[in-house]
Amino acid sequence: MIRLLIPISLIFITGCLGPVKDLYPEDPEERPVPVYLVGHGWHVGIAIEKIYIEHLLPEHPDIPQTTFLKFGWGDGRYYTDSEAGFWLMMRAAVLPTRSVIHVVGIDMSVDRYFHASRIVRVKVSEQGAEKLGEFVADRFRRDSDGDVIFSADGLYSNSSFYEANGRYYLPKTSNTWTARALRQTGFPITTTYSLTSGNVIQQARKEGELID
Numbered sequence: 001m002i003r004l005l006i007p008i009s010l011i012f013i014t015g016c017l018g019p020v021k022d023l024y025p026e027d028p029e030e031r032p033v034p035v036y037l038v039g040h041g042w043h044v045g046i047a048i049e050k051i052y053i054e055h056l057l058p059e060h061p062d063i064p065q066t067t068f069l070k071f072g073w074g075d076g077r078y079y080t081d082s083e084a085g086f087w088l089m090m091r092a093a094v095l096p097t098r099s100v101i102h103v104v105g106i107d108m109s110v111d112r113y114f115h116a117s118r119i120v121r122v123k124v125s126e127q128g129a130e131k132l133g134e135f136v137a138d139r140f141r142r143d144s145d146g147d148v149i150f151s152a153d154g155l156y157s158n159s160s161f162y163e164a165n166g167r168y169y170l171p172k173t174s175n176t177w178t179a180r181a182l183r184q185t186g187f188p189i190t191t192t193y194s195l196t197s198g199n200v201i202q203q204a205r206k207e208g209e210l211i212d
Contacts, residue, residue, distance in 0.1 A: 023128040023186025031123040035132070035185065036110045036211075037178070037204045038070060039118035044197035045072035045102070046178050047110050052126070053133030058140050058148045062160045064105020068113075071136050071181070072102040073164055074174040076151065099168045100151045101139055104159040111211045118201055122208035128185030135184040139177075141165050175200050 025031065036047040047070035057063065072079070076098040106113045110121075124132070140148040141163040149163040166172070179194035182204070189203045 019188040020186030023125055023131060024188070025125060028123060031125050031128070033124050033126055033129040035122050035124050035129070035182065035187075036068075036070075037120045037122070037182065037200060037208070038110065038114050039120075039197045039201050040114075042197060043072060043074070043174050044178050044200045045070050045104075045174075046132075046181050047071070047104075047106065048129060048132065052129040053136065056130070056133035056137045058137060058142070060148050060150070060162070062150060063103055064158045064160075066105035066107045066158065068106035068110055070102075070104040070106060070110070072104075072174055073099060073139065073166075073168075073177040074102070075168040076100045076163070079161070079174070097168050099164040099166050100161040101136075101164040102154060102159065102161050104154060104156050106158075119211040120201055120204040120208040121211055122182075122187060122204055124185040124187060128187070131184040131186075132181060135181050139164050139166070171195050179203070 019026075033048070033052055038045045038047055047068050050066060050069045053069070057069075063069075079100055079102065111119050143149055151161040151163050154160045168174075173195060175197050176191055176194045179189050179191040179200050182200075183189050183191055187204075188207060189200070194200045194203070
């Protein structure tokens, strides 16, 4: 039985690596939209030009009016605290906790703004970008009136945290969330192998370009 399960599991995992062809065509010219994976140590986020997804995003006065938007998702206490220590990290890892989505507005190139980060640029189709926008928009938690809920000031200038859908716990991390967001575009990435930021960056590099 074990001998049968191993190859079946391998088929399942490697199958997930393939692109969704309707969204991620083989011809690079049919993938004109740049998407950026931004690695900050333990955490990786995802950025895109706002013009491609702004019609899908919820309205809120604190959502930046900028050229690029970068999104990240994580634990509501650890992620929002720039001085969070070991115990908050362990709490986030062990206990299912409320989550937040971090939105950063960028008015310069992504690599210039995050000059100290590892960045991979990938190209996706316009349909794939649309799916990415739908995924992000659905992750904002809303109140009884349907409005998104502000949570805290962001980690950078022109950024904010908002309450998000879903509970944070291992192995459901900020990095698997980012991998899921990228997978919406049809990009060949395996979300089950995306626990760390290094996993996400490594997979993105297979089809994308590392920006120095």
